[in-house]
Amino acid sequence: MSFVLNSSNQINFNDSLLNLTEREKRFLEKSWAKPFAEKIFPNIDEEPFSVLYSDKASRPNTPVNVVVGALILKEMLGDTDDELVDALMFDVRYQYALRTTSYEEQPLSDRTLSRFRERCTTYETETGIDLIKECITGLSSQIAEIMGIGKGLNRMDSMMIASNIKKLSRLELLYNCVANLVKLMQKKEDSIPEGMEHYCEADDHNKVIYHMRSQNTDDKIKTVLEDASILLHKCKGKYDESSEYQLLIRVINEQTTEDTDGKLQLKSKDDKTLDSSILQNPSDPDATFRFKAGKEHRGYVANLVETVDDNGSIITGYSYDQNTHSDSAFLKESIDSIAGTEEYETTVVTDGAYGGMENIELAKANHINLVTTNMQGRKASEIYADFIFSDDGKKVLKCAGGQTPITNKYNQKTEQCRITLDKNTCNQCPYKDQCKPKFFKKKAALVISWKSAERAKQQKYMKSEEFKEYARFRNGVESLPSVLKRRYHADNMPVRGRLKTKLFFGFKVAALNFQKLFNFLNSSNLCTQIPELC
Numbered sequence: 001m002s003f004v005l006n007s008s009n010q011i012n013f014n015d016s017l018l019n020l021t022e023r024e025k026r027f028l029e030k031s032w033a034k035p036f037a038e039k040i041f042p043n044i045d046e047e048p049f050s051v052l053y054s055d056k057a058s059r060p061n062t063p064v065n066v067v068v069g070a071l072i073l074k075e076m077l078g079d080t081d082d083e084l085v086d087a088l089m090f091d092v093r094y095q096y097a098l099r100t101t102s103y104e105e106q107p108l109s110d111r112t113l114s115r116f117r118e119r120c121t122t123y124e125t126e127t128g129i130d131l132i133k134e135c136i137t138g139l140s141s142q143i144a145e146i147m148g149i150g151k152g153l154n155r156m157d158s159m160m161i162a163s164n165i166k167k168l169s170r171l172e173l174l175y176n177c178v179a180n181l182v183k184l185m186q187k188k189e190d191s192i193p194e195g196m197e198h199y200c201e202a203d204d205h206n207k208v209i210y211h212m213r214s215q216n217t218d219d220k221i222k223t224v225l226e227d228a229s230i231l232l233h234k235c236k237g238k239y240d241e242s243s244e245y246q247l248l249i250r251v252i253n254e255q256t257t258e259d260t261d262g263k264l265q266l267k268s269k270d271d272k273t274l275d276s277s278i279l280q281n282p283s284d285p286d287a288t289f290r291f292k293a294g295k296e297h298r299g300y301v302a303n304l305v306e307t308v309d310d311n312g313s314i315i316t317g318y319s320y321d322q323n324t325h326s327d328s329a330f331l332k333e334s335i336d337s338i339a340g341t342e343e344y345e346t347t348v349v350t351d352g353a354y355g356g357m358e359n360i361e362l363a364k365a366n367h368i369n370l371v372t373t374n375m376q377g378r379k380a381s382e383i384y385a386d387f388i389f390s391d392d393g394k395k396v397l398k399c400a401g402g403q404t405p406i407t408n409k410y411n412q413k414t415e416q417c418r419i420t421l422d423k424n425t426c427n428q429c430p431y432k433d434q435c436k437p438k439f440f441k442k443k444a445a446l447v448i449s450w451k452s453a454e455r456a457k458q459q460k461y462m463k464s465e466e467f468k469e470y471a472r473f474r475n476g477v478e479s480l481p482s483v484l485k486r487r488y489h490a491d492n493m494p495v496r497g498r499l500k501t502k503l504f505f506g507f508k509v510a511a512l513n514f515q516k517l518f519n520f521l522n523s524s525n526l527c528t529q530i531p532e533l534c
Contacts, residue, residue: 003053005046006063016092016101028096032514035521036073036097040514043142044068048131052119062107067116068135069098070108075488075504076511081110121499132503133318136510137337140316143517149309151316154338155474156305156350158327159481161320161501162491163287163299165280170255170266171217172209174224176282177251179205181231181244190238193230225264228252247282254278276324284496290323297323300498302490302505303330304480305338305348308473312520315480315509320502327353331370332362340367349474352376357451373471375458383434384448385456389417393450401429406443416449484508 020028028034044065053061073094074084088094088106095101124130144151168176182199185192198204208220228248239245254274256264267274276289280298290297305317317337319330331354340346347369355372363370386400394410396419403426405419426437426444437444461467484490488508493501 001053001061002056002058003050004060004063006065014102014104016095020092028093031093032076032518033093033097035518036069036514037099039143039146039517039521040072040139041065041069041097041099043139045135045138048134052116052123052131062112062116064116066098066100066107067112068132070094071113071507072510072514073097075507076514078489080494081113084108084113085110117500117503120503121497124499130502130506132506136506136513137317139510140314140513143513144307144314144316147309147314147517147520148311149307149314151307151338152340152344152346153309153473154305154307154316154346154348155477156303156331156334156348156354157474157477157480158301158303158330158353159484159490160290160292160297160323161300161302161493161505162297163280163284163501164493164496165284165287165298167296167298168281169209171221171224173251173279173281174221174228174255175205175208177244177248177279178224178228178231180282181235181239181242181248184239184242184244185235193227193234196227196231199227221266225252225256225266229264243285244282247279247285250285251279251282277322286322286498287496288322288324299323300501301325303327303334304477304509305334306477306480308476312516313476314513314516318506318509320498320505322498327351328356328359330354331359335362335366335368338368342367345369347371347470349373349470351474357454360454371467371470371474372458373467373474375455375462379459380452380455381434381436382456382459383431384453385460386431387448387453389450389453396448399446400431400435401425403429414449415451416447418445418447420445480512483512488512 017025017028046064049064070084070088073079074081077087079087084094085106085108088098088100088108092101095103095106100106120131178196179199182192182196186200192200198207201207212220232248232252235245252264255278256266259265278289279285280287280289284299287299290301301321301323303319304315306313307316317334319333321330327350331348331350338346338348345367348363349371350373352372352374353376354370355375360370383400387396388398389396393415394417395408396405396417398404399419399421403421405421407420409418410416411418420443421437423439423442423444426432426435426439429435435446437446481490488511490505490508493504495501495504
């Protein structure tokens with residue numbers, strides 16, 4: 001299939017719009033279809049997707065902007081793939097939005113959508129390039145420009161995304177991995193080891209896990225581990241490339257050890273190697289475990305960057321990863337997209353999880369004013385905020401009382417400065433009880449770090465009115481996870497795996513952004529401010 005750009009401006013005499021009455025046209029223009037056709041569809045860049053198709057002369061591809069636009073509408077309107085295909089055939093709003101009113105036959109089918117998604121995830125697996133994210137962030141920039149939203153003020157937050165998997169006991173986890181490999185052997189018509197035929201029976205899972213009460217759980221696990229050991233030996237070399245074999249190896253390595261006789265034994269639940277990255281369910285090998293806010297989470301985490309202005313707000317950036325990925329790491333990865341300039345600094349308001357001196361310094365270097373609404377870790381003495389350090393943070397130039405240190409020794413390992421001061425001056429200093437230096441016969445000594453001084457400055461700033469305004473401003477970003485989960489069903493995606501769920505999540509972000517644009521264009525205030533848009 002070869003890549004061809006879409007000629008969406010061609011109109012023929014069979015255009016379905018020509019058959020509408022004037023009343024129907026008025027209703028159509030008031031619907032979401034018109035702003036989508038005029039503001040979103042023309043800004044979907046097809047060129048980056050050319051790498052998904054052959055450069056040889058062959059049957060042309062389904063227009064990329066039609067597919068991408070349809071997937072955005074699918075998330076906005078809560079359609080399934082089949083419902084979307086049906087709606088495009090019989091609903092003129094979909095056709096108008098995607099500019100297919102002149103088509104004799106609508107270009108989408110359920111296979112068109114699934115194959116396009118598969119091409120995108122395969123390409124990302126091979127190259128690491130997320131074409132969908134690039135497309136959606138590009139659309140976000142266009143929407144922000146239409147709404148007149150500058151990128152000077154941003155807020156950031158993360159949200160847990162639940163994988164569509166069941167919480168498994170250790171017995172179920174081991175059983176499922178063994179059963180999946182046995183079923184693969186049956187599918188390939190390979191000889192199944194004696195005594196393992198029951199794994200292929202439809203009701204065997206319930207029998208083993210729930211019904212065999214005469215056998216305790218430890219005995220069941222022992223039996224499954226014995227079967228796993230036999231399978232690993234039999235399938236080695238023959239099934240190395242299969243996911244079923246690889247997952248069985250993974251779960252055995254993670255959950256078991258070998259005793260002196262070479263037999264597999266289940267690890268204790270307290271074993272430190274059983275961390276949050278271990279396999280949660282063979283149905284979704286990428287999903288990880290995280291305990292946050294008193295709840296267990298299995299799946300992924302998304303990070304959202306929302307740009308806010310007087311005209312509204314838009315999600316201008318997002319990231320997606322396993323839920324063990326930290327907020328601090330997300331900030332580092334987002335720096336380039338939110339960086340300011342020497343003339344125009346940007347402000348990013350986050351919670352304390354995005355903080356830390358390393359992130360603050362990285363933000364400063366990229367002309368970003370990073371404001372965290374709370375702090376993690378131990379508090380510093382606020383008097384440290386008045387200490388003046390050199391630019392590299394390795395020398396104290398003046399203490400809080402204005403005294404220049406007699407000596408200054410910097411410890412490379414602890415990143416702390418040990419300074420000595422005049423004893424008599426320190427004794428008379430009004431800040432003596434706050435600094436708490438150690439007094440010796442002739443001198444006073446104090447150990448302080450540049451990091452603690454910067455932390456003290458942050459603590460001091462957190463008491464200001466400006467900071468309180470930023471804290472109230474940051475609270476607004478909390479609505480995004482709620483909307484994405486309640487309205488766009490981010491926790492109930494019909495696919496599994498990091499790349500596949502990330503693709504679906506990206507279209508949900510695009511749908512939410514278009515809804516914000518639609519509301520903006522329909523607002524009564526806009527009509528008085530920008531009449532030409534109404």
